Structure formats: C-alpha cells, structure tokens
Amino acid sequence: xxxxxxxxxxxxxxxxxxxxxxxxxxxxxxxxxxxxxxxxxxxxxxxxxxxxxxxxxxxxxxxxxxxxxxxxxxxxxxxxxxxxxxxxxxxxxxxxxxxxxxxxxxxxxxxxxxxxxxxxxxxxxxxxx
Numbered sequence: 001x002x003x004x005x006x007x008x009x010x011x012x013x014x015x016x017x018x019x020x021x022x023x024x025x026x027x028x029x030x031x032x033x034x035x036x037x038x039x040x041x042x043x044x045x046x047x048x049x050x051x052x053x054x055x056x057x058x059x060x061x062x063x064x065x066x067x068x069x070x071x072x073x074x075x076x077x078x079x080x081x082x083x084x085x086x087x088x089x090x091x092x093x094x095x096x097x098x099x100x101x102x103x104x105x106x107x108x109x110x111x112x113x114x115x116x117x118x119x120x121x122x123x124x125x126x127x128x129x
Contacts, residue, residue: 002045002053005066011046018045022060024070033059 002009002018009018019030034041037055039048048056060066065073081089091098 002048004053004057005060007067009045011044013045014041015039015043015045015048016041019056022066024064024066025060029064033064036063 002011004019005022007022009021015034016027016030019025019033020027025033031041033056036059037052039052039056078089078092082093083089088098
C-alpha cells in the first residue's frame with residue numbers, strides 16, 4: 001500500500017485516480033505529477049516501485065500544497081474575504097452560496113430557524129375532597 005502525504009492510496013486503482021485521494025490534487029495535477037516522476041499514467045498503485053513512490057513524494061513536497069497546508073490556505077483566504085467585507089466574504093459569513101451565478105434558476109433554500117416542538121403538559125388531577 002502506497003502512503004503518500006499521510007494518505008493511504010488504494011492499491012487496485014490507477015495512479016491518476018489514486019493520487020486524487022490526496023486533498024488538493026485533482027486529475028490534471030495527478031497527470032502532471034506522474035509525468036514529472038516518469039511513471040506511466042495507467043500503471044496501478046500496487047505496481048509502483050519504491051523509487052517511483054519516492055519520486056512522487058519529492059514532487060509533491062516541492063511543487064504542491066496538499067492536505068493540511070492546502071486546507072489552511074483556503075481557510076485563510078475565506079477569512080481574508082470576510083475581513084475585508086467583500087461580496088463573497090459576506091456570503092460566506094451568512095452561510096449562503098458564494099459562487100453561484102444563476103440564482104433564478106436554482107433557488108437557494110431559506111434557512112429556517114429551528115423551532116422547538118410544543119410539548120404537552122400533563123394535567124394534574126386535583127382531589128376535591
């Protein structure tokens with residue numbers, strides 16, 4: 001099992017698909033990584049040699065931000081947008097869609113406040129004796 005960037009890649013899948021299990025790597029970047037490392041794109045992950053795995057690891061570390069670094073960069077960008085008060089930042093703050101352009105065709109469902117269901121109170125029996 002190949003372990004790259006803290007992620008166990010699935011053995012039975014092709015290398016291009018296996019690399020997409022890493023956060024921050026899509027299909028196009030996966031193809032670029034494999035061609036830079038000199039690994040066949042259609043080769044399965046279980047057939048990679050140790051040298052090929054090491055080449056992929058070094059390329060990932062040198063040229064790409066993946067996993068925690070990519071997540072923190074995205075969160076910092078969202079925080080920056082909210083701080084400067086841009087349209088996208090306000091949409092993020094309100095929890096609405098920020099990049100949707102056609103709102104008339106795909107309406108955004110309103111977020112209703114959660115109401116507490118009314119509970120029945122038990123009536124007490126009063127002894128009139």
